[in-house]
Amino acid sequence: MNEINQLKEFVKECEHIVFFGGAGVSTESGIPDFRSVDGLYHLKYAYPPEHILSHSFFQKSTEAFFQFYYDKMLYPKALPNITHQKLALLEEQGKLNAVITQNIDGLHQLAGSRNVIELHGSVHRNYCTKCGHFYSLQEVIDKAPIPRCSCGGIIKPDVVLYEEALKEDIIEQAVNAIAAADMLIIGGTSLSVYPAAGFINYYSGNKLVLINKSVTPLDSEADLLITASLGEVMESLI
Known part of the structure; x- marks a missing residue:
């Protein structure tokens, strides 16, 4: 696969790689994307997930909030998958500077990554x-x-619930990491959640790699676009 070979060449050339990931990173660990539409939500819950996971809903309907939270957001037995493991290995090799994640599951740390910037916090x-x-x-x-x-x-x-702002220090860490990167790998995210998706604009290099099964707003701007399973791509990387 030519794209994989190109990705490998990029990794060889770079020493300040940053990975920016979303829900697709953890789906292969059995943690579903809560935004995915399925019949269960409509049958069991009176509101869409985005409404239930809002600050105002947490305050006004606390029991209903936790019912959804316990049911759909917590996966304490989940284990890191190949993507988490390979990113930890890249950091160990001195290639990867930071992982910026929109996920809240803590699987990057469990895999051994040390510099993890959690945009949306952690269930831990x-x-x-x-x-x-x-x-x-x-x-x-x-x-x-x-x-x-x-x-x-x-x-x-x-x-970070809907209606809540990201923490200023976390924003600063993410922006600084992306701005200093000589390669930015984006994986497992549709880049539809703001302000997180807007951080990508701080990258000024020429090795923007986008790995995602579905179309994203940045596809045309990527220096390397790989439309494939994130796990399969990462498995062949090292």
Whole structure:
């Protein structure tokens, strides 16, 4: 496959690679993209996922929020797949500077990646909205249906909900990493979620690689476009 050979050449030439990934990175670990439309949502939930996962819904309908959160957002038994593993290996080899992820599952860290910029937070960090005490994922699971702190406050996942802004320091880290990259690999994302997708504009190099099964708004701007399974591509990379 010519595209794979070209990708390998790019990797050989570069030492400041940044990977920007979305939900498609984790689907091969058995974590579905919650935006995917299926009948279950329509049968079981009265609102679309984007509405349920909003700040206002969390405040007004906390129990319904957590019902969806426990049911659709938590996969504590999920394991890193080949993409997570190969990215960790690239970092270990001194090729990869950072992983910027829109996912909240923590699988990049579990695979061994150290410099992971989590744009939307992590299910592994949870805090009391009243006293600020932090709780692990397992502690939150054990406290279902509505996790509460010993002080009585509701425990909120440290994830960015709809209607909430990304953290300024996280934005700065992501922008700086992309701006300094000599190669930017984008994988498993439709680039439809903003402001995260807008960070791509800070890349000024000539090795923009886009790996995605479906069409994205940046397809025409990619220096290398690979329309294939992210896992298959990454498996053949190293």
